[in-house]
Amino acid sequence: MTTRRDAVHDTLRHSKGFRSAQDVYAEMRLHGAKIGLTTVYRALQALADCGQVDVLRTDEGESVYRACASDDHHHHLVCRRCGHTVEVAGPAVERWAEAIGSEHGFTGITHTVEVFGTCSSCSAPARVG
Numbered sequence: 001m002t003t004r005r006d007a008v009h010d011t012l013r014h015s016k017g018f019r020s021a022q023d024v025y026a027e028m029r030l031h032g033a034k035i036g037l038t039t040v041y042r043a044l045q046a047l048a049d050c051g052q053v054d055v056l057r058t059d060e061g062e063s064v065y066r067a068c069a070s071d072d073h074h075h076h077l078v079c080r081r082c083g084h085t086v087e088v089a090g091p092a093v094e095r096w097a098e099a100i101g102s103e104h105g106f107t108g109i110t111h112t113v114e115v116f117g118t119c120s121s122c123s124a125p126a127r128v129g
Contacts, residue, residue, distance in 0.1 A: 004035055008043035009052060009067060017083035018056055018064035056114055075112070079119035086116075 013122050025040040038056075044065050047053040049121075053065045054076065066085060073094075074087040093113050101109035 004039055005043040005046055007033060007035065008040055008046055011046075012053055012065060012067040015066070017085055018066045018078070020062055020064050023024075023063070076114045078114055078116050079122055080116050081122040083119055084119045084121070 007028065008024060011028055012019065015024075015027075020038065021041050021044055024044070025037045025053055026036070028035055029041070044055075044063075048055045048065065051071070052068060054068055056058065056064050056066075056076065056078065068087075070087050072089075075093065077086040077088055077091045079085070090113060093111070097109050097111045101107070
């Protein structure tokens, strides 16, 4: 599984933006990899579990994946149109999550935050001429 997991991770490292398991599978098959879709799903889950890939849920509920650019805890700013993603730190979010958890007697607080919008390239007016 390690070799296949490394191949899946390598595919994500060379991809722009978030990709579905089906996208990763199709790209790998296109390049001659002999791998099954179930194996791709398992590899993505293992990579997510160990923090090597980020996972987002789309509005349709599908999980999409991207190789982490940072080993540190981070959040994402994601363009709704093109998928351009920026990893951002969120110290205020970290403090809020700990405070709200503590306020309600929770420990071992974890969280994920994704902020969606339209990037400057997608929101720029089209040039005529």
